[in-house]
Amino acid sequence: MPGFELFDEHEKQQVAEVMEKGFTFRYNFDGLRNGVWKAREMEQMIQRDLPVKHAHLVSSGTSALTVAMAAAGIGAGDEVIVPPFTFVASVEAIVLAGAIPVFAEIDETLCLSPEGIEAAITPRTKGVNFVHMCGSGGYMDKVRAVCDKHNIILMEDACQATGATYQGRALGTWGQVGTFSFDSVKTVSCGEGGAVITDDTAIYDAAHQYSDHGHDHIGSDRGAETHPIMGANYRISEMNAAVGVAQWQKLPRILEIQRRNKKALKSAMAQYAEVSFRDIADEANENAGFLSFMLPTEVRTREVLAGLQAAGIPAVFYWYGNNWHYLKNWHHIQQMKGPAKLPIELIADRPDYSQVKTPKSDAIMSRTLSMLINLSWTDADIQKRLDAFANVFKK
Ligand SMILES: *Cc1c(COP(=O)(O)O)cnc(C)c1O
Numbered sequence: 298m299p300g301f302e303l304f305d306e307h308e309k310q311q312v313a314e315v316m317e318k319g320f321t322f323r324y325n326f327d328g329l330r331n332g333v334w335k336a337r338e339m340e341q342m343i344q345r346d347l348p349v350k351h352a353h354l355v356s357s358g359t360s361a362l363t364v365a366m367a368a369a370g371i372g373a374g375d376e377v378i379v380p381p382f383t384f385v386a387s388v389e390a391i392v393l394a395g396a397i398p399v400f401a402e403i404d405e406t407l408c409l410s411p412e413g414i415e416a417a418i419t420p421r422t423k424g425v426n427f428v429h430m431c432g433s434g435g436y437m438d439k440v441r442a443v444c445d446k447h448n449i450i451l452m453e454d455a456c457q458a459t460g461a462t463y464q465g466r467a468l469g470t471w472g473q474v475g476t477f478s479f480d481s482v483k484t485v486s487c488g489e490g491g492a493v494i495t496d497d498t499a500i501y502d503a504a505h506q507y508s509d510h511g512h513d514h515i516g517s518d519r520g521a522e523t524h525p526i527m528g529a530n531y532r533i534s535e536m537n538a539a540v541g542v543a544q545w546q547k548l549p550r551i552l553e554i555q556r557r558n559k560k561a562l563k564s565a566m567a568q569y570a571e572v573s574f575r576d577i578a579d580e581a582n583e584n585a586g587f588l589s590f591m592l593p594t595e596v597r598t599r600e601v602l603a604g605l606q607a608a609g610i611p612a613v614f615y616w617y618g619n620n621w622h623y624l625k626n627w628h629h630i631q632q633m634k635g636p637a638k639l640p641i642e643l644i645a646d647r648p649d650y651s652q653v654k655t656p657k658s659d660a661i662m663s664r665t666l667s668m669l670i671n672l673s674w675t676d677a678d679i680q681k682r683l684d685a686f687a688n689v690f691k692k
């Protein structure tokens with residue numbers, strides 16, 4: 298997954314251009330910046346390459362989720378369906394918007410299932426935050442159909458799936474609004490950064506305004522701008538955007554290497570009868586940042602994890618057992634614990650998050666391991682993994 302593995306002169310030159318010729322702020326200062334507009338440049342590349350009508354860069358993937366939700370009209374008291382297998386930001390953004398997260402079941406795509414979404418819908422449901430975990434999504438035509446049928450907003454957290462497509466259409470563009478993360482370990486890195494993507498001009502306008510104190514971004518005099526709405530500051534800096542300009546151009550190469558490395562591991566693993574694989578909706582066109590696979594039981598999964606670790610294979614993740622990506626071990630979410638009183642505490646009939654059960658998701662995640670796919674692997678690095686598989690898996 299990590300684009301930082303390909304950092305070289307290109308990123309350095311882009312940042313140097315901002316420091317030597319341009320300016321650090323992404324808007325205005327036309328007289329200081331000598332025509333250097335890195336955030337705009339990266340936005341235009343994203344729009345052209347996905348394609349999508351509008352891309353708006355912000356300071357992180359978490360900011361992108363927050364901005365996307367507000368811009369799509371999701372706010373206080375609205376229910377938003379989320380998966381229990383996700384990065385915690387996709388839940389935090391809902392809570393901080395004053396909305397109510399509703400956990401629904403995933404299937405073997407490791408994403409929300411259309412049936413899981415449908416079962417979680419209530420009269421208060423405003424949207425779904427559909428998370429494309431570990432490089433690929435679900436059957437997005439079916440997911441979109443369920444959302445349209447119930448007239449709810451489909452928001453896509455594509456933070457881990459940059460560059461992936463399904464039926465030729467980019468993940469992140471199947472719903473009304475999508476988000477990317479360009480943090481330090483993502484497929485494309487800005488150091489820190491993120492993007493809101495949408496074909497809906499009203500959502501785009503609300504997004505760029507909300508991310509910059511409501512500024513309308515019309516004209517070249519910031520002091521003369523009007524403020525159609527209130528907002529906050531989720532802006533990206535030109536230095537971060539400059540890193541992204543170089544990284545985005547490497548995306549085809551990143552995806553090509555990931556897909557090749559993943560294929561080498563997966564085809565070797567396929568010979569072991571006890572191993573099954575994640576259901577991938579469009580395998581040739583996924584991001585391939587991870588190889589996710591299942592064992593028959595939780596006990597066997599823990600044994601295989603220990604075996605791979607003992608063989609010195611790094612970055613094998615058992616999400617069900619660690620504290621990173623699964624609701625089961627998120628005690629702060631189960632207790633809805635913030636530093637101060639949260640908006641959700643004002644809602645009398647909110648769910649009791651300590652009692653949320655997702656048994657179908659548990660049954661899948663307790664048997665799932667994910668192996669990070671690196672860009673820098675040599676043939677020897679791959680061979681080391683194949684040798685470990687031969688020792689750890691049953692024929
Ligand atoms: C990384 C990530 C985020 C948040 O992105 P940041 O840029 O780190 O704030 C949100 N959702 C998912 C699924 C992620 O992997």
